[in-house]
């Protein structure tokens with residue numbers, strides 16, 4: 001494919017440039033698409049966003065078109081790291097090249113003057129099918145391939161985008177030879193989710209082990225930022241963990257389901273009244289409909305968010321049941337509109 005001329009020259013290493021500790025919205029499949037990233041950005045933006053993970057083998061196949069929505073973004077969700085996964089180093093190379101030269105920004109989002117800020121390689125997903133195929137966290141046990149993948153991605157990015165890795169503490173048990181190996185690969189950042197593959201999400205994240213990875217980085221004198229991830233529920237908790245373990249950054253995933261303002265220094269969410277919660281969900285649904293249309297992403301994807309907004313007020317449970325059975329965004333919007341009218345009237349009466 002011909003080299004594009006993306007006018008945004010990105011040779012800055014975002015991981016070393018930002019003031020520390022920086023906060024990152026974790027990549028979450030079917031959650032952190034361009035729509036939800038914009039909602040989070042409006043509530044309280046993190047310092048860095050990630051795309052959902054996208055498969056390089058698929059991107060370099062005839063099915064490419066169908067995967068582009070995972071790379072779609074707007075100039076609001078910035079800086080944005082594209083997260084990739086897969087098996088074939090050659091396809092990592094080609095994907096990194098097309099991320100770096102702006103091909104994917106243009107193809108997925110029609111953007112010529114803004115690009116991704118980096119490329120992250122997923123070496124942490126513990127999904128059974130993925131692991132069976134030798135991808136993601138399975139790479140803990142295939143270091144020659146992990147090395148080839150990192151090198152190929154770096155070659156493709158050609159110094160225009162920093163390359164980072166997100167992973168877990170080990171496969172069946174905590175294994176410091178794994179982060180040590182990764183720190184020897186000259187990557188810009190290493191995000192450590194404080195659990196092993198075996199632990200899935202069943203035990204609390206081990207932050208002292210994440211701290212040990214940071215010590216390892218210091219000892220090896222590696223020029224790699226260390227990001228901690230796992231179970232962080234508030235900005236304040238993130239600040240405390242970053243200070244305690246001397247980390248460069250904190251990544252928050254599921255905490256956003258409890259508080260869309262999780263990146264705010266003082267979140268107003270607990271005091272946010274029903275009407276505002278309903279209006280925020282309406283905005284999310286409208287943006288979803290505008291972005292994906294009725295035939296794009298399945299409306300059921302929105303059910304993951306229903307409990308985020310429709311919670312902690314009288315009648316929330318009943319309303320959630322209705323909303324989660326809506327067949328399309330038109331019906332969902334209508335139900336929300338009715339609930340907003342009713343709540344607004346009630347608050348005038350009160």
Ligand SMILES: Cc1cc2nc3c(=O)[nH]c(=O)nc-3n(C[C@H](O)[C@H](O)[C@H](O)COP(=O)(O)O)c2cc1C
Nearest residue numbers: 026027028029052053122193230231232252253254
């Ligand atoms: C619904 C969901 C989807 C996820 N998708 C991804 C993904 O695409 N890429 C990735 O690296 N991690 C993914 N993760 C893992 C999160 O990024 C994060 O590492 C994990 O949830 C632990 O952080 P938390 O306790 O702050 O949620 C996903 C997690 C969840 C809950």
